[in-house]
Amino acid sequence: MTDTIARFIGFSARQLPDDVTAKLRELREKETGALPKVLYEAMFRNMELAAELSRPSCQDTGLVQFWLRCGTGFPLINELEGLLREAVLQATAETPLRPNVVEAFDEYNTGTNVGRGVPCVHWDIVPGWDGCEIYTYLAGGGCALPGYATVLMPGEGYAGVSRFVLERLTEYAPNACPPLLVGVGVASSAETAALLSKKALLRPVGSHSENERAARMERLLEESINALGIGPQGVGGSYTVMGVHIEHAARHPASLGVGLSVSCWSHRRGHLFFDRELNCTAASHAGFQP
């Protein structure tokens, strides 16, 4: 299992998930400006070269994050955190990934992509199940910069939420490598909203919330962010986002928490599933051989 995950991390540093590639292809066709065309040409040439030469497609291979949906009956549940850490060490040496982990306060690079609290592992425990889903995410530094969470007065309402998102993106999106995938969390407090906004980035590109109003807001925000005119890499264009995903939780009557996370166009998210016999499938990347 460690080997498979290590190889998958390397693979996902070289090849974007199928849904992201398809969306970029669609946006490339729709952009008409001269600068966007030059940029998309460079982006697609790079994607082909990265796959062909087996190299990380972006030099910033990010901090490795894992989101687990793990059954309590999964045979390796106790070993999981240890083997994920081992997989990161292995992938760093073999791919190679850029060493990106700087210890806080001591301010030195560990050189291994492992450090205090890194790789970051989030758990969703599923009682009575024997499978394990692993979302991998290579989170680059540049697209972490727009990240923000705050708590609004409920009277500001969903118009306030959209103001928060648009103001932040107008200032920060041009530098975060658009077209972006935008994750918005709506909850009660800063940390719940922030966490949901990141989780929203793990959904397939262009999927919609099961809540009808949230889904409508996703569409409206997508139109409005595109209408800002920021375009690929901030040079100006008709499409700034690959999608807007909203995840939500119930809130306190007196608070409206809102969080924002974005991913760059090179959205290196992966999804693995292991059954109890450790048979593996990679739903995000049809080209990966487990």
Added chain:
Amino acid sequence: MTTYKDGRRILSAPLSDDDLRSLRIGDIFYLSGTLTTGRDAVHRRVVEEGRALPVDLRGGVLLHAGPIVRPLEGGGWEMVSIGPTTSMRMEKFEYEFVKATDVRLLIGKGGMKENAARACRDFGCVHCVMPAGCAVAAALSVEEIVGADWLDLGMPEALWTCRVREFGPLIVSIDAEGRNYFEEKKAEYRRHKDEQLARLAKELAFRE
């Protein structure tokens, strides 16, 4: 020196004043010659600690980047992946950095602001951006790593001096007159934002 090949405009480093002054915001070109990578930690050493760079950047090119480099058997280094990093992180230091090093072309990702624009105006310097996330294509334009300095800063922060060929495409973001492409575009984006917020406020009045 400026040459043209297959419709591409190619500038050779070191760049002359004429080369630099011929560049206008929004122009696209490619670079051949030598460049050196440097980002946060390099800027802090030069500006905050007053240390001299071990590389001569006079009239030269600084790339805001932290590459992936692999040691070669038998010595030397191979460029695996290289791409621009967010230039805005260097904004705070850039005027003093350009003044101290006499570097003339800055390459990075995303725009910079008034401090960098003032350096461009005062010293005839240019900032440009290259497509980000295109690190393999860029690495293939690196012919050789000819210098590795300040390796104690770690791989992403060290000074990697590279001989490059037709490195790009590069898009001029701040020209030697101090015109700033991204700041001008941002004024448009802000206008659009106000229009969109008015629209969204009407659409998003959800009640119980």
